[in-house]
Amino acid sequence: MKDPVQLAQMARAAAQRMDWASAQHLMLEALQLAPDAPALHLNYGNILKQLGRYDEARVAYEQALYWQPNWADAQYNLGNLALVQHDFIAATEHYRATLDANPKxxxxxxxxxxxxxxxxxxxxxxxxxxxxxALNPQHTDALHNLGRLYRRENRHDLARRYYQLALASNPEHALSQYSLGTLDLYEGNWLSGWAGYEKRWAALHKPYPQTALPRWSGEAVSGNAKLLVIAEQGFGDILQFSRFFPSLLQHFSEVSVLIPAALLRLFTDSFDKKIQFITELDHHAGFSHHIPMMSVAFALNITEQTLSGQAYLRANSAAVQAWCDQLPKGFKVGLAWQGNPQQVDNRWRSIPSHCLTPLLAIDQVIWCNLQYRIAAPAQLRDDSTQWQDFADAAAYIQNLDLVISACTATVHLAGALGVPTILLCRHDADWRWQGERSDSPWYASIRILRQHALLDWATPISAAVQAVKARI
Structure with a gap:
């Protein structure tokens, strides 16, 4: 007769080999022989979770609790499962239940x-x-995330202290190195900031671009060297760092940039023809070096003094004129209030549409929707359905008297075009907007209006209302 203990041991061995299908089969056999064994249900749930069978995993954990009520490990695993499924309320409840069962x-x-x-x-x-x-003073991740909490509260000295304590606990902790880098950038310590920002790959568990080309880090190269720049992160990041493309021609005879197709026409219209833009890359032959786009500032030793803040993107003149002919005369203001929902912190930078009411109540303004494929309040004129890419959006924005936006790609596009722009900025601002200042070294045309506290959109929107009325 088969022994459930032996089957469970065999299942764990299969799991260690990452053979989850075999592990699932063996653990199920063990459970059929010992259905009242809570540890088997818990381990079976762990295997099902690895297989992505989350609903079945939850049932297995709940069965473990049925046979062993108030079991901390089962509640903890249920919390982790809820976290994977982005059910944050359930995760909170299960972690609290874990601590009720085991406060330590x-x-x-x-x-x-x-x-x-x-x-x-x-x-x-x-x-x-x-x-x-208190239970483990050397818990590296807890030290780092406590620093992150202080950063969210704009208590930067304490944030720095705990990032440093995390590094003292583990000098190789990439996330703490990265967080110190972004804090340095926020505080205007540019060169150390860019160095820390280079840790983003390991810190955020992002794969580095696959290429056999040597990485360029700012060193002198031969006169016929050819650089491949590989775009990364979101559209806003790419728009922001595209300002450095012309500077790369001072180091390389040719510069090619791999970008999303939505940016191709805009960049082709905006930059020197010596800079080639491509949307697909079959092979890396023909290039001597590569660099990820967000590393260009590190390679060029960019500081506030080396940024001009002047416009560097150009909309197609014919397209600008076409929109000029189509749009009504009057003071036109574009609005963007929602960021990419895929961003982890999007809920904090995006503005609930009802908060826009004081702006939309201003008379003598033609309000224009700048949100692509997002339902807009009825007061907004919506021409976004006629846009195909960023070139179309740029031509439209070039006809506006003012842009008002949350921290989205729209801010970078408007700022790079030199259009007067108001950024409605969250309390714990992103590193690129720094702290306290109302201007930005990145864009001379941007004015920053900031929250005074978390979710306090009334303060910057009230200031934006006054700014709009002063310009009408």
Missing amino acids: HIEAHYNLATLLTNLGQFAPAHQHFAAAL
């Missing part, structure tokens, strides 16, 4: 603190970070 469960304290930080519940997040660090 370090990882439940840590996960709950991190989750509460993401939910904007800062006070209880502090309590659980304190509890985790």
